[in-house]
Amino acid sequence: MNSWEAPAVPHWDFPRSATGIGVLVEAGDALGIEAGTILRGVGLGPADLSNPDLLVAPESELAAIRNLRTAAGHRPALAAEVGSAYRLTTFGILGYGLLSSPTLRDVISMTLRFIDLSYIFSTIAVESTGDRIEVRLGGGTLPGDVREFLVDRDLFAIHSVLGDLVPGGLPFTEVVFGGGRSAPTLAAYGERLGPVASSSEGEVGATAVFDAAHLDRPLPQGSTATVAVAETLCRDLAATRRTRGPVSSRARVAITGRLSQGAPMPSVAAELGVSPRTLRRRLAEEGTSYQRLLDDVRVELADRMLATGLLSVEDVAIRLGYAEASSFIHAFRRLTGTTPHRASVASRTRTPAARRA
Structure with a gap:
């Protein structure tokens, strides 16, 4: 088994763009939940969410997530609904870099190098075994009340972004949700992922598998020259935050x-x-x-x-x-x-x- 490089930032406690909370507000709006309900106690107004330069602490996004979950009530697929709202354009310059990447292998490498320009909370690792590529998300360090939601949201966000990158989407051949999921939730996830989702005992997490044959196929909008520019911009932005x-x-x-x-x-x-x-x-x-x-x-x-x-x-x-x-x-x-x-x-x-x- 071979592993990709470790993420540049191995934890979730990094500042992130207020745009991520904007996605939560948009997801809530689709469910009939007012923005003020989701932003209660967050310290931001709706006008702030369109400013990509405004950074927020992870606690602010967690507060918005808790508000959204409370207002949404019992929705077995809520994490999937929210995660699917994340698109390449949500990620600003990082999304531009991913779109410009020549292959999926390059996409994975750029994601791990600039993980703190995303909105992920889960720990992430990518491993290859023969013809299988495994994307593993862990929730061991996340707050217990939102741990399962965050892992599942992150998985469906990855699924959504891959759908923007690969024509026709990138089918997962297997998805295992560690820590167990309720039968209604698993059924709702299966409707989105196909008959590949299952759950297991143990720590809360998720592992998604796809065929390694996709790794080096050229992506339609990949450009070596463009991705070089995007990578420079990502590096400059990440350096500013990390210093x-x-x-x-x-x-x-x-x-x-x-x-x-x-x-x-x-x-x-x-x-x-x-x-x-x-x-x-x-x-x-x-x-x-x-x-x-x-x-x-x-x-x-x-x-x-x-x-x-x-x-x-x-x-x-x-x-x-x-x-x-x-x-x-x-x-x-x-x-x-x-x-x-x-x-x-x-x-x-x-x-x-x-x-x-």
């Missing part, structure tokens, strides 16, 4: 969601489940401080908002939690050495590639 420690990453996400209220440290610490003193100490251990994070987030968002040319300096100041534009202008000049107006003009005159750099 931050786990506490500072989560603090940045919480700060972003509270900027319009000034992002006071006590409220951010409360969201992270620690005291302000503990948060201060942990950030120091990661070589940063709360004020530095707040300044960084404000500058990054200010640059993006000013670059659009659609918002005035006063509008940007309000969105970033400043009481008045003059305070924002003074802080921006102190942190960047230029004024918001000059930064806005300079950004709009740069090429798109230069703005991404």
Whole structure:
């Protein structure tokens, strides 16, 4: 048995795009569940979900998932319904990279290298044995109340994305849901996967098998040149996220969601489940401080908002939690050495590639 490389990030505690919560809202809408119900306690509004640059902590997505499950009631195929709502376009630049991959082998490799640009919660491993490719999802580290749902959702999301990549879809020859599933759930899954699904005892997980003959068949939209560009963009985006420690990453996400209220440290610490003193100490251990994070987030968002040319300096100041534009202008000049107006003009005159750099 041969194994692919291990995922670049072996855990689920990484920031993820708010777009993932948008998928949950869309799935809920199809079931007649209002967005406000799913977003209760999440700290986001519907307008936030269309911003691919807005990162959220995994706890925010878990809260939305719990809200959705509660509101949906007893639906044996809920995880399958939600997972099937994930498409290549859901994954932003990673989805673009997967679509550009020449073969399914390349798709698997790119997924594992940039797993933290996805929305997966399960642990994932890919192994080959003769003519079989096994995709194994584990739920051992996931919260118990959503463990089974997350594993199954992730499996059906993979199934959906493979359907976008392979003409006619990629049929699984066998799917085993570890930890057992109820008879109605297994029957509902079988309607989507075909007569290949079964359950077994043991830990909660899932193993999907497909024919290794699919691995090196050319994909219709694969392009060596295009995938090279996409891989560079994925690498840059992942590097930006990975250079931050786990506490500072989560603090940045919480700060972003509270900027319009000034992002006071006590409220951010409360969201992270620690005291302000503990948060201060942990950030120091990661070589940063709360004020530095707040300044960084404000500058990054200010640059993006000013670059659009659609918002005035006063509008940007309000969105970033400043009481008045003059305070924002003074802080921006102190942190960047230029004024918001000059930064806005300079950004709009740069090429798109230069703005991404």
